[in-house]
Amino acid sequence: MRTVVPFDATDPKSRLAPVLDEGERAAFSRAMLRDVVGALTALDREPTILTTAPIDTEVPVTVDERPLTAAVNRVLAETDDPVSIVMADLALVTPTALSRLYTLAIDGGADIVIAPGRGGGTNALVIAHPDFRVDYHGASYRDHCTIAADLDGSVAAVDSFRLSADIDEPIDLPEVLLHGTGDARQWLQQAGFDLEVRDGRVGVAR
C-alpha cells in the first residue's frame, strides 16, 4: 500500500498567522509533519511526502505544486493498489491511533476507510477502490461518503479524537499542548506557549 502525506510547503498554516509569524508557521508545520511521518514509520508504513515545493528531509518526496485535491488524485490515478492519505497537520497522532485506521481497513474490508476531521473534514483515508477520487473542498467527509456510494463502495469511519484534530487555527493549539506527544507539542512549548484558562474557556498564551 502506498502511503502519502500531503504537505503545503508554500504557505503552510496561514490561519495561524494571528499567533505565529511566517518562519514560525513553517517550523511548526514541519514539526507536525515529523510527528505524522514518525507515527507512520513506527507502523512500518513508508510514507512519501507529497509536497507543493521541495523540502529538506530524508523521507521520499514527490513535488506537485497543484492544489491538494488534484495532486492526490494524480497519485490515485497512477495505481490500482490501495493508497492511504494522511494529513500532515495531525499533531495529536500516535502509532496506536493510526494503527486503528489501518486495522479497520485491513480487517474490516471496507473499500474506503475515513478518519473524519472536525468541521466536516477528512483527515486520513485508506482507499481500496481503484476508481475512487478525492475532493477535499468543503464538507469533504460527506462528499467522500457520497463518492464511495456512487461507486457502490463500502465506507467505514475510525472513531479517533487524535485523528480528528487537525491543527489549523489558534483555537486548536490547546489540543496540542494537552494531548500531543511529539515534536509539535515540544515546539509550541519551546516557543513559549502555555495553556491559559479565561472565563472557564481554554486557550493559549505566550
Place this chain on the structure above:
Amino acid sequence: MRTVVPFDATDPKSRLAPVLDEGERAAFSRAMLRDVVGALTALDREPTILTTAPIDTEVPVTVDERPLTAAVNRVLAETDDPVSIVMADLALVTPTALSRLYTLAIDGGADIVIAPGRGGGTNALVIAHPDFRVDYHGASYRDHCTIAADLDGSVAAVDSFRLSADIDEPIDLPEVLLHGTGDARQWLQQAGFDLEVRDGRVGVAR
C-alpha cells in the same frame, strides 16, 4: 457501577442562544440527553440523571440544584464503588463508542478513565478510586489527570472523536448533522437545519 448523567434543566445550552430560542434549546438538550441515555441503556448500564431541576422522564432522576462539580462530588462521596459520569450533550454518542470507555476501564484496570472533550474538557469518566473528586471548571482534562496523580492513581484516556464532541456552540452543530445517529440529529433536521459550506468552511443554515 453507578452511572450518572448530569443535566442542566435550568438554562440548558445557553451558548446556543444565537441560533436557538429558549424553548428550542430545552428541546434540543432533551434530544441529546435521550441519545446519551439510550446508548447507556443499550449497554445495560442503568443511568441516573443528575438534574438541576425535575424533568419529565422515565429514567431515574436525582435533583441537585448545585453546580456541576459539587453535585457530582456528592455522588462520589456517597459510595466507594466505581462510578461513571457521562455528559448529557454528547450528541454523536453510540453504544460502540461508550463501550470502548467501559472496556478500557474494566480490562485496562486504570483507576480513572477519561474521555477528553475538545478544548480541554472531560466528557466522560469512569472513576474506580474512592478518593477521586471532579473539578469541571477550566481545563478539566488536565486537572483530572493531576488529581489522579496526586492520589497515586493511574489514568487512561479513550481516543474517541464521538465522545470528544460535546455540543455547546453553533459551530458544533455541523458535527451533529454529519455524524449524529439519533434524536439530536433528527431534531436539528426537523427544526430546519442543514449543512452550509461557505468559503470552504462548514456551518449550518436554517
